[in-house]
Structure formats: C-alpha cells, structure tokens
Amino acid sequence: MKVAVMTDSTAYITPEEREKHHIHMVPLSVNFQDASYREELDITTEAFYQKLAQEKELPSTSQPSLGDITEKLEALTKDYDAVISVHLSSGISGTYQTMVSAGDMVEGIDVYAYDSEMSCMIQGFYTLEAAAMAQNGASPEDILARMDEMKKTVRAYFMVDDLTNLQRGGRLSNAQAILGSLLQIKPILHFENKLIVPFEKIRTKKKAISRILGLLDEEVHAGKDLRVVFIHGNDRPYAEKLEADFKEKHPEIETSISYFGPVIGTHLGQGAIGVAWYEK
Ligand code: MYR
Structure with missing residues (x-):
C-alpha cells in the first residue's frame, strides 16, 4: 500500500x-484589507511581518x-x-x-x-x-x-509580547483568567484539550522564558532523550541565543529552530516565542 x-x-x-x-x-490564508494571501505561496513570512507592522487593521485568517x-x-x-x-x-x-x-x-x-x-x-x-x-x-x-x-510526551509552551491579537482572534480560552492584568504580565500559554489556555502568570518575559527552560531542564535531568524546537515570531537571533545557551548545557540533545509564519503570526503577533519537545 x-x-x-x-x-x-x-x-x-x-x-x-x-x-x-x-x-x-x-x-x-491570511486576509488583509487589500487581499487574501495563501501563506508561503502568496506571501513570505518576512513580507507578512512587515505588512503586519504597517497595517492599522488586524488581519484575519482562514x-x-x-x-x-x-x-x-x-x-x-x-x-x-x-x-x-x-x-x-x-x-x-x-x-x-x-x-x-x-x-x-x-x-x-x-x-x-x-x-x-x-x-x-x-x-x-x-x-x-x-x-x-x-x-x-x-x-x-x-x-x-x-x-x-x-x-503522550509532547510538551509546548509559548508566550506573546502582547495578548491583544490572540484575544481579538478569539483563540484564547479562559481569557478572563488573565485579562484583568493584561498589561502587567507575560503569561506562559499552552494547549489543554486542543485549546490555548494560560499555564502560569509571570511578570516578565525573562522570568517566563526561564520558567519554560526550567520545565525543559527537568525532563532532560530525568534522563529523557528529547527532540527540542525553539520557535520564534520574526526574531531568529533570540531563538538562536536560547538554542545556543541550551546546547552549552545539554550538547547531547537534538535541537532545531522554527518560526511562527503568517497564519499563526496573525494570532500571536510579532515577538512571540515558543519552546516545544517530545521524547524520541
Ligand atoms: C484558521 O483561521 O483556521 C487558523 C486559526 C489559527 C489560530 C492560531 C492560534 C495560535 C496558535 C499558537 C500555536 C503555538 C504552538 C507552540
């Protein structure tokens, strides 16, 4: 077959x-006011983030x-x-x-x-x-x-610079749990039962990323043979830095870098960062 x-x-x-x-x-597809673009085919990720920064209206996706x-x-x-x-x-x-x-x-x-x-x-x-x-x-x-x-072994945590896009696009569940303090915190997000929900409320991006890396470290120290990916929203240098720091501590673990393209970038906005892994 x-x-x-x-x-x-x-x-x-x-x-x-x-x-x-x-x-x-x-x-x-991602739909701006002027036109609809099939991601990768009609619009590159670079062009998308440039356009996102210029447009007043938030695009939608389909x-x-x-x-x-x-x-x-x-x-x-x-x-x-x-x-x-x-x-x-x-x-x-x-x-x-x-x-x-x-x-x-x-x-x-x-x-x-x-x-x-x-x-x-x-x-x-x-x-x-x-x-x-x-x-x-x-x-x-x-x-x-x-x-x-x-x-069973997949874990993924991510955070955004600004929750507005996720909230407006209606993809943030349990939003009331964090919206009260929208401006003050950088919540770590994850998927639960197929939906995006807050994992933990943390005040700064630095502390949030260090918490995510701590969760990853715990699994490495438990002796698991993981495959890890660092995912960025138009900030590859930041993802490369996270990967390099992690590799210095755990050279034996397989890592890679990926990105949030136009459709996911519409909902997360520029500057989102995610770390995900599974046991090989
Ligand atoms: C559609 O219009 O059908 C697409 C909707 C996409 C919603 C995307 C919401 C954000 C997903 C974040 C994934 C992060 C994984 C680490």
Missing part, C-alpha cells in the same frame, strides 16, 4: 524539507476551502492508496474537520486526518515522523499508533 503524507502550512516545514521527505501541503482540499486529495489518488494528513488543533481551526469531510467525499484513496491538537513544528514533528515511516513502507495504522505514542 502506498501511503502519502500531507500537512497544512501551519506546520511550517520548509519547502526544501517537504520536498526531501515527499510531504504534501495545503495552505491556510482555513483551506473544501474545494482546495478535495482537489489535493484527488491529485493524490493517481499515485497513492492512502493519505495521512496532519493538522493544527481542531480546537483553534476548522482545517482538520474539513479534511475529514473531504475524505468522506473523495473516492479512490483512504484519508486518515490526524489532529495534532497543537500547531507549528509540533505538528511538523508528527508529519516528519509519519513521512519517514511511510517511506519505510509502514501502514497507516502503524503510523497513527506511533503519532499517538509521541503525543
């Missing part, structure tokens, strides 16, 4: 990596249409028997549900939609693992079981 692997653009796997691992991609997805699936029927498609959390976007609906409509291919329950490179980790397994001839069931195993 030939198994294709697909994800959406919010995994932020670079085109080079996707090509190398035969990963297919369906884009989400999931791929049912038509876009069925078209992608139909194209895959020529070469594949099944497709595993990994998506951003169904608690923050309708993308996963649309893939499920499209899978019911398209004939000639078995569609296994997978809810990463998060987004960004965490979704990317699942996708890359699925792609490696598919290349080695694994069945869809084995790939899904492995992703479920990974899910």
Whole structure:
C-alpha cells in the first residue's frame, strides 16, 4: 500500500524539507484589507511581518476551502492508496474537520486526518515522523499508533509580547483568567484539550522564558532523550541565543529552530516565542 503524507502550512516545514521527505501541503490564508494571501505561496513570512507592522487593521485568517482540499486529495489518488494528513488543533481551526469531510467525499484513496491538537513544528514533528515511516513502507495504522505514542510526551509552551491579537482572534480560552492584568504580565500559554489556555502568570518575559527552560531542564535531568524546537515570531537571533545557551548545557540533545509564519503570526503577533519537545 502506498501511503502519502500531507500537512497544512501551519506546520511550517520548509519547502526544501517537504520536498526531501515527499510531504504534501495545503495552505491556510491570511486576509488583509487589500487581499487574501495563501501563506508561503502568496506571501513570505518576512513580507507578512512587515505588512503586519504597517497595517492599522488586524488581519484575519482562514482555513483551506473544501474545494482546495478535495482537489489535493484527488491529485493524490493517481499515485497513492492512502493519505495521512496532519493538522493544527481542531480546537483553534476548522482545517482538520474539513479534511475529514473531504475524505468522506473523495473516492479512490483512504484519508486518515490526524489532529495534532497543537500547531507549528509540533505538528511538523508528527508529519516528519509519519513521512519517514511511510517511506519505510509502514501502514497507516502503524503510523497513527506511533503519532499517538509521541503525543503522550509532547510538551509546548509559548508566550506573546502582547495578548491583544490572540484575544481579538478569539483563540484564547479562559481569557478572563488573565485579562484583568493584561498589561502587567507575560503569561506562559499552552494547549489543554486542543485549546490555548494560560499555564502560569509571570511578570516578565525573562522570568517566563526561564520558567519554560526550567520545565525543559527537568525532563532532560530525568534522563529523557528529547527532540527540542525553539520557535520564534520574526526574531531568529533570540531563538538562536536560547538554542545556543541550551546546547552549552545539554550538547547531547537534538535541537532545531522554527518560526511562527503568517497564519499563526496573525494570532500571536510579532515577538512571540515558543519552546516545544517530545521524547524520541
Ligand atoms: C484558521 O483561521 O483556521 C487558523 C486559526 C489559527 C489560530 C492560531 C492560534 C495560535 C496558535 C499558537 C500555536 C503555538 C504552538 C507552540
């Protein structure tokens, strides 16, 4: 059985990596007043953050249409028997549900939609693992079981410079828990049951990041063999510094740097930072 692997653009796997691992991609869009842009295809991450800084109105985002997805699936029927498609959390976007609906409509291919329950490179980790397994001839069931195993060890914490975008876009759950002190704190955020909720309220960015790194250190000291990613919103030097400091203490741990692209950047704003990991 030939198994294709697909994800959406919010995994932020670079085109080079996707090509190398035969990963297919369906884009989400960011909608400014002047036009709608499919991320990566119509607007680069750099151009997006520049435009975001210039525009008065906050852009909105949209999931791929049912038509876009069925078209992608139909194209895959020529070469594949099944497709595993990994998506951003169904608690923050309708993308996963649309893939499920499209899978019911398209004939000639078995569609296994997978809810990463998060987004960004965490979704990317699942996708890359699925792609490696598919290349080695694994069945869809084995790939899904492995992703479920990974899910048990995945941790992701992130923070934003300003909560306004997340609040306006309606993607912050339990918002009342932190909104009272919106200006004074830098809450650490995470996903719980597919939704974004505050993890801890902390006063400064420095203290918040040090708390996140402390959580990571605890797992390293427990002897876990982790794969770690530092994710930035248009501030690569900061992510590189965090990675270098971490590597100095734990050279044996595999690390990488990723980014919040246009769609996620719309909701997090410039300057967001995230750290995520799972046990290999
Ligand atoms: C849509 O319009 O369907 C897309 C909505 C995307 C919401 C994004 C909310 C922020 C996600 C943060 C992920 C951080 C992972 C470390």
